Amino acid sequence: MWISDADATAAGRCLAQIAEKSNDIVDLFLEIRREIEFRGEEEGPGVVERSEQGFAVRLVREGRTYLSARDAFEPGALRSALRDVTRVVPSSAYRVPELSAARPLAQRDDDCRSFSARVRQALREMHAAFDFRSRVASHGRRVQIVGRRLVPAAQSEDFFSVTCSTPWGAFGTLTAVLDDACARFVARALLDRFRARDAEAVSGVSGAIVLAPAATAVLLHEAVAHALEADTLVMSGRPDAALGVKLGSDLLDILDSPSELPTGLRRETDDEGIPVLRRWLLQKGCVDQVLADRFHAGSSRQLLPGAGRRAGRHLAPAPRSSHLELLPGEQRLEELLEGAEGLYFSEISSGRLNPLTGELVVEFPHGRRFRSGNLAERVGRCALRGKASRILSAVEAVGDNSVFAGAGWCAKGGHRLPVWATCPHLRLAGLEVEV
């Protein structure tokens, strides 16, 4: 095995021994991760490094999941974990392999160390200067899944996170590279907060709403991805009952495509070792597929696994999106901004979907009015509330320029996972924002 030099074949044979029934799911999940964070703060250490490795054995049998997780590759650890999930001493004559400590992940901290200064430089180039606190981190992770028959290749995730806080609000993003373009993007977001610091909160404003790609990504993550996760759908019925349901405007063609992510983030298999799909979630606004892991896919032939993700070895997999893609439309930004008056939002600060009622709340930290194709005065914080299906049905135009944007952390169900998106601008009509 790439990750710990153990004998994968022997591990697979051991797993096969404890799978008594044909539909038992049994796997070994090996994980190594490293995170280094630079903190530009008054208190506490200026650099924080976390490196971990460990594994978990999982057995799913007749709707019950048994999991045993360890924080170290110690002698006898795999044998002990196998015993935990089977709850008997295995009668196997096969040798249980020993897992050895993995090689540490390579350092990627130089870019992080200097990034805060690059954001300050970008701010100066925008003729602005104000103080902010930053946390810039490099995240590396390798996972390998051993099944009873297959040992897919180890998967990698390498990315950066940036969090900046100002007296006017915090801004955070994830990025595949910490380059000058990213520094300008962060600087622009901070500058927008600064310029909107005294803007009045708006309420009761109706008219067109235009969302920038980053805001579109968060809206779709909450209203489409979370709504179509099998563990969300099962709270109100059978997940496969959602297939074919009209969820939004005909203009919405949305898929989850982990294999289309940039290098360093791209996945071939999910966290259960199942090959990932270019999974159509919505086609012309109708549900085509839902996000399912092996557990939920076992309940219906119509559900396809391959979207199982786990934040770490101590958690069982759950269905989650990785990379949402909204296909571009035909409207240029200038055309989206045409009309008497409306509101333009470059970002969404938070979003929540109530899985029982379908009520969605997204909050905007600030925005701008637009009139006749031009951006006008700034507005303060406000929110959009309503049924997710009503908000998605209000989409009246999709921009022609799709960009990789709107990445962030999703923390549903205790899984803190990076999520990514490629989206164009979006125009909605007939909705009202409130405080």
Place this chain on the structure above:
Amino acid sequence: MEPSALLDRIARSLQPVGLESVEVYLKSGRSRRAALGSQGQLSSLHRETGWAVRASGAQSSFFCCGSGAPAPDGPWPNPAGPPLRLPGPRPVLDWRAPQHLRAPLCVEHEALEILEACGRELARELPSARLLQATLEDGESASLVVNSRGVEASWCQRNATLYLEAALGSHQVIEYSGEKSASAFHPTALARRIADRLLIRRDGSIAGRGRGTVLLAPPVAVRVLGGLLPLLMDAVGRRRGLGVDDSSIGSRCLTIVDDGRLPGGLFSAPVDGEGVPTRRKVLVDRGVIVSRLTSGSEGAATARELAGCVRRASFRDVPRVGPSHLFIEPDSERAAGVLLEEMVEGHYFLDPVDAGRFDLTNDRFEMTVAGFSVRSGTPTAAVSRARLSGTISQLLGGLDAVARDLTFFPLGGLLGSPSLRIVGLDVTAS
């Protein structure tokens, strides 16, 4: 390797780069988790082993942690940012480890039975309600900290938490509680509390506008205490200029205490996460700020006596100042029922609907709550949503009575409060 020998080796490896203050923290633990919910039935066992090293020179510092055992010779990250000041050794007061630390973890079927019992009892109390998610975690851990200034301390923890999420139609409530062990949870009592909360949400009306007396039950009162926490933290409070020391911030009924060795407390320990002895510390005495939560490194600046209030949730977390058992002191003479009977007109709020917004800088707060309207000491009608708002000064200054029903909730640390009766707040429709 012995902890002191490990510290020596790590210190030797860091000396060449000028990092002479070194702290080593080791933690091991195991826990059983059982869950019922959208992922079916889950039973898991976790063995966690980890370490953390903090090191500092004259100019900069680092925090480094990992799973398993540390490699004493590194490699270590290059330090950056401000230096750290580690605490020195201090005498630990008499400490007898509580009995419950020796209790074994619950076994798989016990854990699942507790969760299933919660579902059964809820169905009996309120047949149309559904238990959406139930998670029980029962765990124990042993921690040890040594540092180059001579601190060497160890402590153990043992506790269980239960997370229940239930729905009645479109109404949803979450009940999160902590006990010393899994067997201490009472499914019937928990189910009744959840059923009451769901019925108030479903059947209650929206509150009308008014200003009068409110009685806040412990679940609501601890949210208020949580909102005030920045005021009680030394670093945050000083930075934001909140509440001058020795100034009055509330009524004489308000006494706030943090006690890291609270008898019977869930997080009670002889020392905190830096090895500093814990003790009872009064932060607000009859309405006057007399002290704040402060760490060893901040202590040098403020010259205050340390109270051992640095928390480490896991080996992954940078130690930070926080409460262990932070509570509003109860009045042992007065039952909550008496406070209610004395109310002529007002509201009795039992359930926080949201976490609330507490703007200490601009002296404003608001939170959404649910409960009952009260007239002549009797609850008259359920209120499903009401917005409680006002200034922080009104909130603390208007406190006219506290009850004896002190209850703790796991909200970061353990926050506790008895029922609080407050006058002069606005109650509006939410």
